[in-house]
Structure formats: C-alpha cells, structure tokens
Amino acid sequence: MASLGWLTRRRRPTTARSVLAGEAAAEAARLREHELHEEHEEEEPGTPEAVEEEFPVAGDTAAAAFFDLDNTVMQGAALFHFGRGLYKRKFFETPELLRFAWQQAYFRLAGSENSGHMQEAQDSALSIVEGHRVSELVAIGEEIYDEYMASRIWPGTRALAEAHLKAGQKVWLVTAAPVETATIIARRLGLTGALGTVAESVDGVYTGRLVGEPLHGPAKAEAVRALASAEQLDLSRCAAYSDSANDIPMLSLVGHPYAINPDSRLRAHAQEHGWRLRDYRTGRKAAKVGIPAAAGVGALAGGTAAAIALHRRRR
Structure with missing residues (x-):
C-alpha cells in the first residue's frame, strides 16, 4: 500500500477521525478498483437463485451496493481469521492466539460486534504487523482466505451481491477489517472493491499506526459518503x-437498507423503519418486511463450550 503521509497524524476529535478514516478508505478503495480486475479470478462455487425482479434496477449506474463483511457476507470476523493464519505462520505466540480464539467464539455466539473486542483485536493486529512489508501480508492474506474464509461465505448474501453485479452496478465491501484483507475477499467474490481500515505504511512497510481510526460505526458511513461523491452515485438509489x-x-444513508442476520437492536430498528430483513443463520425466514427471494440458507456455527459457559456466567 502506498504511503499516506499526506494525511495529518495528530490525534483528532472522534468525529474528525471518523471522517479521516472514511476518506482514507474511499481513496484506498478507488486506487484498488482497477487492480482488482486486472487478473481473471475463477469464481467460488455456488449457484445463487434469483433476487426479487424489481430490485436492483438493471442499468441504474447511479446506484451501487455496500455490504458489511463480518457476519453479513461471512460467518465470523475476518480479522480473527486473519489472526489465526498469522499464528500458524508463527507471527505471534500462544497467548495471543487464545485471545483471538476467545474473541472469535464470543463474536459467533453473540452474533454481533462488540466495539471493545473489535478495538482490542485491531490493536493486536497492528502490533503484530508492525515492521512487516505490505506485500508480504497481502501474499499471506491470499493463503488465509483459502484456509479459513472461503468456506464461511453466506451463499444468500453472495446471491444478493451478484444480483447487483448482474444489474450492472458496483458492489463494495465496507468493513473494519484491514483494507488489504477486505480487497482480497472482494476480488475472490468478484466484487468491485472494498472499503476497509487503512493502516499506515512508509516505503511499503507498516508503521503500526492507523490512518484515522478503524472503519467502524460512523466511519463506515463517512467512507460510503466519500466514495459515493467520488463515483457520482445517488445514495437514495x-x-x-x-x-x-x-x-x-451507513444503512440510514441509502434508499434501500437491508438487515442481514441482524442483531436484536438492528432487527428492532429495521422493523420499526420498514427495512428489509433476511436471516441466513437458521432454517426459518426472517419476518417479512419486503424480503428479497435470495438463495442459500447458511447454518450458524455455535460458539465453543468455553465461550458458552462464560456467557452463562455473565448473565
């Protein structure tokens, strides 16, 4: 990744840092968009069914789709899977692996993000990659995708993304995961590109610092806003x-918000506002609020016994 030294590095108020993170993510995503499609990649197996006929609208190039990654496109958190792969390659020791494993078990059990756990995982990842070359981590990320991530893609969500692509629209991942990891996943799935957390690098070497903050919460909305402006998209479409x-x-920015595998707060918000719902974690369909007929119902992987015990003790 090219150095982003042109951006100021002093600590800013949270809102300004969210804007900085969002703008950096949009800039990095646009730089990588052409790169993603330079080489033809064989598509992952899977045969998605049709999505509702009237949406997305074919030929509407002022529209695009933005997909969260963790537990929306993929079971679990990309950052935790990446940590497992780095441990396998002896980037860090067993205590760090146990922390990654616990965070992953908690995430899969709870079915939603916890900002404290996500921040802790992000800090751990930054300290691990500091001093390593960007090209080295990208090459390793390709291997980690095959080892831990490819089998965890939700077929139903992928069907939705492919419907947008077939309609001639661009499709972007928007995630707190490192932009390099997110870009690999986007390319493997045949998507347009990815907005992700931008780690600072100088002369192709990670410094151990972020540009702005993790692309999480409000920062995701800022990234989508910045990219939409650069791409001349109509967010209402x-x-x-x-x-x-x-x-x-982020969901409130667009004219067509979807709650996929929603946590309880998002489910309530979506039902209150008439947003579309879809749940791939069980055999049942989500409450029908304009549900698209997408394919593939995935199975929710349960947490480990230790994580379940921890959860019960804390109740």
Whole structure:
C-alpha cells in the first residue's frame, strides 16, 4: 500500500477521525478498483437463485451496493481469521492466539460486534504487523482466505451481491477489517472493491499506526459518503447490507437498507423503519418486511463450550 503521509497524524476529535478514516478508505478503495480486475479470478462455487425482479434496477449506474463483511457476507470476523493464519505462520505466540480464539467464539455466539473486542483485536493486529512489508501480508492474506474464509461465505448474501453485479452496478465491501484483507475477499467474490481500515505504511512497510481510526460505526458511513461523491452515485438509489446496529449510520444513508442476520437492536430498528430483513443463520425466514427471494440458507456455527459457559456466567 502506498504511503499516506499526506494525511495529518495528530490525534483528532472522534468525529474528525471518523471522517479521516472514511476518506482514507474511499481513496484506498478507488486506487484498488482497477487492480482488482486486472487478473481473471475463477469464481467460488455456488449457484445463487434469483433476487426479487424489481430490485436492483438493471442499468441504474447511479446506484451501487455496500455490504458489511463480518457476519453479513461471512460467518465470523475476518480479522480473527486473519489472526489465526498469522499464528500458524508463527507471527505471534500462544497467548495471543487464545485471545483471538476467545474473541472469535464470543463474536459467533453473540452474533454481533462488540466495539471493545473489535478495538482490542485491531490493536493486536497492528502490533503484530508492525515492521512487516505490505506485500508480504497481502501474499499471506491470499493463503488465509483459502484456509479459513472461503468456506464461511453466506451463499444468500453472495446471491444478493451478484444480483447487483448482474444489474450492472458496483458492489463494495465496507468493513473494519484491514483494507488489504477486505480487497482480497472482494476480488475472490468478484466484487468491485472494498472499503476497509487503512493502516499506515512508509516505503511499503507498516508503521503500526492507523490512518484515522478503524472503519467502524460512523466511519463506515463517512467512507460510503466519500466514495459515493467520488463515483457520482445517488445514495437514495443505493443499497446497504449489515447485521449490526453499529452500522445504522451507513444503512440510514441509502434508499434501500437491508438487515442481514441482524442483531436484536438492528432487527428492532429495521422493523420499526420498514427495512428489509433476511436471516441466513437458521432454517426459518426472517419476518417479512419486503424480503428479497435470495438463495442459500447458511447454518450458524455455535460458539465453543468455553465461550458458552462464560456467557452463562455473565448473565
């Protein structure tokens, strides 16, 4: 990743740092968009069914779709899977692995993000990659996708993304995961690109610092806003998909918000505002609020016994 030294590094108020993170993510995503499609990648297996006929609208190039990644497109958190892959390659020791494993178990059990856990995981990842070359981590990320992520893609959510692509629209991942990891996933799924957390690098080497803050909550909305402006998109004709109430700012930006595998807060908010719902975690369909007929009902992987015990003790 090119150095982003042109951006100021002093600590800013939270709102300004969210804007900085969002603008940096949009800039990085646009720089990578052409790169994503330079080489033809074989599509992952899966045969999505049709999505409702009237949406997305074919040929509407002023529209695009924005997908959260963790627990929306993929079971679990990309950052935790990435940590497992780095441990396998001896980037860190067993105590750090146990922390990653616990965070992943908690995430899968709760079915939603916890900003404290996400921040802790982000800090751990930054300290681990500091001093390593960006190109090295990108090459490793390709291997980690095959090892831990490819089998965890929700077929139903992928069907929705493919419907937008077939309609001639661009489709972007929007995630707190590192932009390099998010870009790999987007390319493997045949998507347009990815907005992700931008880690600072100088001369192709990670410094251990972020540009702005993790692309989480309000920062995601700022990234979508910045990208829409650069791409001349009409947000009222765009769609956004997420599982988490943390992404209500992003979902509220667009004319077509979807709650996918929603946590309880997002489900309540979606029902109150008439947003579309879809749940791929069980055999049942979500409450019908303009549900698209997408394919693929995934199975929710349960947490580990230890995580369940912890959860019960804390209730």
